[in-house]
Amino acid sequence: MKCTQARLRQYDFVITRESLRPDGVKTSMILVNGGFPGPTIEANLGDTFKIRVTNYIDDDQGTAIHWHGLFQKETPWMDGVPSVTFCPIAPGQEFTYEFTADRVGSSWWHSHYSAQTAGGLFGAIVIHGASPYTYDVDLGPVLIVGLSAIPYHMRQIALTNNNLINGKMDFNCSSIPAGGPSCTPNAGFSKFRFQSGKRHLIRLVNTGLEGLQHFTIDGHKFTVVGLDYTPIQPYEADMISLTPGQRADIVVYANAKPDSSFWMRSDVDPTCSASSQPHAKSIIHYETANEDSSPTSTKIPYTLTGDCVAQPLSKTRPLVAQPLAPLGPSFVQTLDYTLALNYTPMGAPQFLVNGRRFRANYSQSLLLLANDDGGSEDASAEYGILSNVWDFSYNKTLRMILNNFFVSPHPMHLHGHDFWILAQGRGVWDGTIQGNTSNLMRRDTHQMIGAGADGSPSYLVLEFTLDNPGVWAFHCHITQHLILGMYMNIIYGQDAIKKYKIPASIDATCVSWREFARGNPVEQPDSGL
Incomplete structure (x- = not known):
């Protein structure tokens, strides 16, 4: 060969x-x-990709590029999510992504x-x-x-x-x-x-x-x-x-x-x-x-x-099997997705995850905060309540039971990982895994169907291995749902995150953005992502 x-x-x-x-x-x-x-x-x-991005958008807005589906192992800061892995590329500025x-x-x-x-x-x-x-x-x-x-x-x-x-x-x-x-x-x-x-x-x-x-x-x-x-x-x-x-x-x-x-x-x-x-x-x-x-x-x-x-x-079955852990997941998290009407002061609707909303803070990077924080166990206090950070540190696998109470379907996408798809349907999941646990379908984006006409929620059950320490986005890939906040951040492996040698260029994006924002009120009528 x-x-x-x-x-x-x-x-x-x-x-x-x-x-x-x-x-x-x-x-x-x-x-x-x-x-x-x-x-x-x-x-x-x-x-190695090395991609220089220059922001010449003419109406004073930031930008960011995400490389959909790549694991970004050892380079989670290159995932390209503003407020999470770095700050937006400010108008007139450039940023160079470098990853495998x-x-x-x-x-x-x-x-x-x-x-x-x-x-x-x-x-x-x-x-x-x-x-x-x-x-x-x-x-x-x-x-x-x-x-x-x-x-x-x-x-x-x-x-x-x-x-x-x-x-x-x-x-x-x-x-x-x-x-x-x-x-x-x-x-x-x-x-x-x-x-x-x-x-x-x-x-x-x-x-x-x-x-x-x-x-x-x-x-x-x-x-x-x-x-x-x-x-x-x-x-x-x-x-x-x-x-x-x-x-x-x-x-x-x-x-x-x-x-x-x-x-x-x-x-x-x-x-x-x-x-x-x-x-x-x-x-x-x-x-x-x-x-x-x-x-x-x-x-x-x-x-x-x-x-x-x-x-x-x-x-659908993967060509190469990767079986589920025989003893089950380390942790199981149920997530209820709802739409709250007239939720914001402007009267806009808002998607909530277990009653929690998300709004990006462009002036900070959650990954940078995790890299040098003081070890607080309260994610909301450490990163800001609107960052909607869920800490699953000290687990090896995570199973998520998603319940959708909204009539629309949601293509759910996880950054930095593939997930196994265990089950989907309507009502309350009864624990039955739909398929052979030795070779369930794996991918990074999967459709969660809408709630039933009778109001019964739909469910989607996903599981993945926590083998890529970082702060990772998990969200609906319908544009309007994302800007209405159907988004959460998953963090784990904080001991490993603290050891990362994050390039100075990441912090430089935040310095540039804060300098820009001081003299230019930033329009952010939505979640920011």
């Missing part, structure tokens, strides 16, 4: 606000290097500052390494983008107005009311190339702000080989569903004639979202197809999964 020496992979991100028309509708967006989506960053397993490409597969990077992702601040991550499955052509990332026509800075993120693939899609300009934004019809579609008789790897990512997506390719089945960063036992499908934050690696065999063309499609689930234009399309041309013509292929019919479930647990 050939051994490849680790390399340094350097990128420069310059973040600005621009007016763009990805689907023909003029929209104010936040972009990296002027492009939408942002650049794909690539590396081999074990390489520690997992093989497909993911994305995105802003973790006050819903900037909905403004276009995201892109793909591809990390190459030994593959357990076979393919001939790597087609690259396919980013499914639920786009809102409401400019990000208006802080009214709600529903998906249009659905795009790799940043392109037509929009029905006649649907825009008088006085609305200008619209240019026939904006166009993303295009991909298939080679007859070849197997194509497609790296799917749902980067949307709130919709469950159903992905199909006319005239083709495919093999699902990976979910999030976890290689799975392959299964054949003609449709796959992804909730915001989730990824899938699929292999498609190009079984048509060389002059063929087909539609690639993704639909926002109508039971989970009221998107005004839910159907995304892009074009696949085989090698001799007429590139000036549109496909005439027929859409593959499918049955909705029901309850906004992404992948049923019965279908």
